[in-house]
Amino acid sequence: MKTDFSEAIRVESSFSASINRLLAKHERGEEFGLVSESTGFPEEDIKQKVRGIMQAMQVIINMPSSTWGTVENFPSLATENILLQREIEQIKRRLAELEKRMPKEKVIVLREISREQAKQEIQQLFSSGRTLYYSVIAEELSLDLELVVDICQELQDSGEVTVDESAL
């Protein structure tokens, strides 16, 4: 289906001409239907508004013919637009997938505490009854992995903690 803009152009031209006539009349000092004092709009305001409309009309009228020539291509442009939108959607989806795959860095500042304090904190963590891995303890307490492993070994030797066979 092709859109016929020729009618619209004719309408715009006649509208533009009528505004021109009205302005011309007004400049000659004639009233053009609106009595400036009785409408409540100052004369200057009306003139300014009409000029604004005229400028907008001029922009439309002065559009290069090549622009109106593309009217014929509107269906193909609409199809292209739909295809581009689909492509953008695909790119958005792929970007979201890539963002999901990207490793999320989590910064943990390792605390420098005494071995005794670290041992107490690990004992406290085990007192919750949870099964814990070295890495989990190190992450939760922000401690160095090697220190955690060493203390856990000590706790195993003293019989305070044991390997959870059910979790193996």
Added chain:
Amino acid sequence: MKVPYNKIHYHCELGDALSADRIAVRARDIDNPRVGEGSHRHKIQSTTLRGSAFCVIEVPLRSVGGKAT
């Protein structure tokens, strides 16, 4: 199960290897994981740790007397 960690279990020689289901690692720098295809079409990833690297085979531990989750 034999306790897997002790000072004597430290492996510091070039070419020493660890093999387990779950290994905790720590290093100054960890390369981006390289994704490849392992056996049976399983995805396998590899990386390299650089600087003060420390790896340990993970052991699930629980408090004696505490309930295991």
